[in-house]
Amino acid sequence: MSGPVKTSVFARARDWWGEARANPYFRYGLAAAFVVALLDQLLKYWIVEIIRLPALGKIEISGIFDLTYVQNYGASFGLLSGGLASRIILSIISTGVAIGLLVWLGRLRRPAAVAGVASIIGGALGNLYDRIAYGYVVDFFDFSGLMFPWVFNVADMAINIGVALLLLDAWLTRHEGKAE
Numbered sequence: 001m002s003g004p005v006k007t008s009v010f011a012r013a014r015d016w017w018g019e020a021r022a023n024p025y026f027r028y029g030l031a032a033a034f035v036v037a038l039l040d041q042l043l044k045y046w047i048v049e050i051i052r053l054p055a056l057g058k059i060e061i062s063g064i065f066d067l068t069y070v071q072n073y074g075a076s077f078g079l080l081s082g083g084l085a086s087r088i089i090l091s092i093i094s095t096g097v098a099i100g101l102l103v104w105l106g107r108l109r110r111p112a113a114v115a116g117v118a119s120i121i122g123g124a125l126g127n128l129y130d131r132i133a134y135g136y137v138v139d140f141f142d143f144s145g146l147m148f149p150w151v152f153n154v155a156d157m158a159i160n161i162g163v164a165l166l167l168l169d170a171w172l173t174r175h176e177g178k179a180e
Contacts, residue, residue: 020106029105029118036122040154041129044138053140064145071136072151087135094128112172116165119158126155 020026047053053069060066074086098121105117130137139151 016103016106023106023109025109025111025114026106029108029114029121032115032118033105033122033125036119036155036158037125037129040123040126040158043154044126044130044140047140048138058142062145064143066142066144067140068142068144068151070139070151071134072139073136087131091128091131094124094131098124098128110169110173112165112169116162116169119162119165121162123155123158123162126158127153 047067047069051059051067053059053067056069058066058068074090101117101121101124105114105121108114108117127137137153137155139153139156141153141157142151144151
């Protein structure tokens with residue numbers, strides 16, 4: 001990398017960091033992302049180590065909801081399942097998404113958008129930890145009684161809630177910046 005380009009990248013990163021540190025929403029977003037990732041990992045620990053769902057396979061709770069242990073080798077809802085190559089690709093994608101959203105989070109000043117981005121970051125990090133540590137993501141919420149054929153976890157829910165919050169934020173702010 002040449003001198004001016006290198007300086008420009010570092011200058012932009014320094015400017016972003018100064019802006020992010022001064023933004024109270026950034027701190028709240030980081031805290032929320034941490035809480036989501038921690039809650040995801042604590043619940044997975046409880047399911048695997050305390051309840052021992054892997055040995056049981058399934059616990060029937062009601063006609064619409066069960067706890068079912070699934071090792072998800074793909075992305076959300078088992079998409080892109082594969083071997084080591086897909087694990088590496090999905091880990092790189094998750095890391096890239098989390099970093100990109102972290103940069104965006106440093107600039108956001110709208111609560112719904114901050115909550116949405118933080119939820120996605122926390123969910124991505126929760127599932128990324130599983131993928132790196134175990135080679136798969138632990139899923140266990142099973143609503144197949146509602147004709148919902150996928151088993152998922154807290155991180156997956158957080159990602160979907162985050163996307164919904166971003167859509168809500170886009171809808172609420174759709175007229176901002178437009179000439180009247």
